[in-house]
Amino acid sequence: xxxxxxxxxxxxxxxxxxxxxxxxxxxxxxxxxxxxxxxxxxxxxxxxxxxxxxxxxxxxxxxxxxxxxxxxxxxxxxxxxxxxxxxxxxxxxxxxxxxxxxxxxxxxxxxxxxxxxxxxxxxxxxxxxxxxxxxxxxxxxxxxxxxxxxxxxxxxxxxxxxxxxxxxxxxxxxxxxxxxxxxxxxxxxxxxxxxxxxxxxxxxxxxxxxxxxxxxx
Numbered sequence: 001x002x003x004x005x006x007x008x009x010x011x012x013x014x015x016x017x018x019x020x021x022x023x024x025x026x027x028x029x030x031x032x033x034x035x036x037x038x039x040x041x042x043x044x045x046x047x048x049x050x051x052x053x054x055x056x057x058x059x060x061x062x063x064x065x066x067x068x069x070x071x072x073x074x075x076x077x078x079x080x081x082x083x084x085x086x087x088x089x090x091x092x093x094x095x096x097x098x099x100x101x102x103x104x105x106x107x108x109x110x111x112x113x114x115x116x117x118x119x120x121x122x123x124x125x126x127x128x129x130x131x132x133x134x135x136x137x138x139x140x141x142x143x144x145x146x147x148x149x150x151x152x153x154x155x156x157x158x159x160x161x162x163x164x165x166x167x168x169x170x171x172x173x174x175x176x177x178x179x180x181x182x183x184x185x186x187x188x189x190x191x192x193x194x195x196x197x198x199x200x201x202x203x204x205x206x207x208x209x210x211x212x213x214x215x216x217x
Contacts, residue, residue: 028050033050087192090190092187092188093189094180094185095155096183098183100153154179154185160187164189166191167191175189
């Protein structure tokens with residue numbers, strides 16, 4: 001009976017020594033500081049520190065595990081686009097009608113659509129033939145006078161262009177012109193040559209073309 005009682009305190013003493021040795025040799029910094037603390041304040045301080053940082057570590061591990069299970073997808077996409085500065089392209093505009101209607105005074109081509117002494121209208125082929133004949137006479141007159149009569153017969157810039165502004169700057173009226181066989185007088189706008197150098201505040205950025213002289217079919 002007495003031997004059993006003596007063995008029990010020795011066993012408890014041995015277990016306590018093992019726990020103390022583990023605290024002293026623990027790789028955890030906080031636990032080892034708690035075991036070698038020399039005062040109650042120091043022991044309480046290291047105990048609170050150990051509990052706080054252990055809690056933070058557990059929260060961090062839990063967050064990492066939850067995010068790993070959720071498998072979130074996060075993509076950081078950065079696009080860099082290098083653009084070379086390009087000049088504004090030149091714009092050429094013409095009229096659908098190559099010649100002005102009031103210039104067709106030869107044989108009353110623009111007014112008389114019926115043959116003389118007849119109540120019947122010209123057919124489209126007849127009118128087309130008369131137009132071809134008129135153009136032939138116009139070309140012959142061109143060659144005879146050695147001067148261009150087609151350009152004066154076409155539309156002038158003021159007939160087509162109402163107002164032109166480019167980036168708040170007014171366009172000049174000396175646009176480059178040429179005669180196109182299908183569209184008559186054409187005008188080319190180039191912002192490098194046909195725009196005023198000084199920007200004005202009373203202009204509006206729009207370009208409008210007058211199409212009042214189109215012929216109805």
